[in-house]
Amino acid sequence: MARSQQGKSDWLLTACAWGVHLYTALGAAFGLLAIHYAEVGRFRASFLAMAATIVIDSSDGTLARAVRIRQRVPGVDGALLDNIVDYLTFVIVPMVFVMRAGMVPAGWAGLGIVSLVAIASAYQFSQTAAKTPDHYYTGFPSYWNIAVFYLYYARLTATVNAAALVALAVMVFVPIRYIYPSRTVTLRPLTIGYGIFWGAVTIAMILALPDFHPVLLYLSLSYVAYYFAVSLFLNVRNSIAGAGPGEPPRI
Numbered sequence: 365m366a367r368s369q370q371g372k373s374d375w376l377l378t379a380c381a382w383g384v385h386l387y388t389a390l391g392a393a394f395g396l397l398a399i400h401y402a403e404v405g406r407f408r409a410s411f412l413a414m415a416a417t418i419v420i421d422s423s424d425g426t427l428a429r430a431v432r433i434r435q436r437v438p439g440v441d442g443a444l445l446d447n448i449v450d451y452l453t454f455v456i457v458p459m460v461f462v463m464r465a466g467m468v469p470a471g472w473a474g475l476g477i478v479s480l481v482a483i484a485s486a487y488q489f490s491q492t493a494a495k496t497p498d499h500y501y502t503g504f505p506s507y508w509n510i511a512v513f514y515l516y517y518a519r520l521t522a523t524v525n526a527a528a529l530v531a532l533a534v535m536v537f538v539p540i541r542y543i544y545p546s547r548t549v550t551l552r553p554l555t556i557g558y559g560i561f562w563g564a565v566t567i568a569m570i571l572a573l574p575d576f577h578p579v580l581l582y583l584s585l586s587y588v589a590y591y592f593a594v595s596l597f598l599n600v601r602n603s604i605a606g607a608g609p610g611e612p613p614r615i
Contacts, residue, residue: 381436384427388445391420395453402457402464407516408573410461414509415567417453421446422546422559447489450506455485458512467515467525477526481508484533493539499547500598504535514588517569517581541602542595551594562587 398413424446433442459478461467468474485506488494493502511532515525543550545559565584569577 377431378436381428381431381433384424384431384433385437385440385442385445387420387427388424388442388449391417391424391449391453394420395449395457398453398457399460402461405464407461407465408570411513411516411570411573412567414453414457414461414513415563415570417449417457418509419563421450421453425546451485451489453509454506455482455508458508461516462512462525462529465516467512467522468529469522469526474522474526477529480533481529484536488536495544496541499544499549500541501544502539502541503537504532504540505542506536508532510588513566513570514585517573517576519576540595540599543591543598545591550598555591555594558587558590 394413394416398410398417401407401410401413428442459481462478463474468477485508488503488506491502494505495501511528515528520528543555545555546552548555562584565580569580569584572580
């Protein structure tokens with residue numbers, strides 16, 4: 365009887381593990397949906413689909429660790445699956461949006477800018493130090509969907525948008541370490557709580573499109589400022605403490 369119960373439990377956990385992989389892959393479907401909506405000019409719907417991909421990406425890792433997915437489904441590389449989906453949803457989808465929404469200069473200039481982003485991000489995703497053992501990102505962590513949303517929401521010119529995208533692409537190659545919101549130990553409860561608040565405010569901004577709400581924008585940007593400020597602080601503090609590049613920040 366005990367063995368039967370154990371067998372059922374193992375089967376259920378293995379099924380849950382496969383379900384988590386499916387959940388991760390679902391992000392790709394939402395990415396394609398976001399591209400479709402961008403192509404037909406339904407930009408608010410496109411951003412909502414992108415928001416769904418962020419929700420999936422923010423939660424699938426926790427679910428995977430909860431079911432011990434590597435032990436349950438050893439034949440599937442969950443990290444590789446996650447990177448494939450993330451490159452589509454965090455890089456390709458927002459760059460398609462940028463072109464369809466006319467956010468960069470027309471013609472070859474705009475195509476060159478989005479290509480630069482795609483190439484820089486390919487490096488970012490493939491470098492061995494992209495995610496450090498102590499749960500930091502190295503270089504700008506390809507938050508292109510978020511960057512594109514703010515540029516779109518602020519109604520900036522194509523020239524300013526292009527300059528911002530180029531600057532962030534360059535930041536991919538600058539070895540600054542950025543906090544991994546759900547895993548970096550330092551200030552983790554605050555980062556997660558603040559991140560949930562940011563998500564709720566940003567969803568409200570998307571739902572309100574095409575209306576512009578400066579208060580919501582400032583509330584949303586406060587988390588972005590917090591994210592960069594904490595990352596920079598930890599980099600400076602670690603540098604002063606003399607920790608090596610592979611060592612965790614000394615708190």
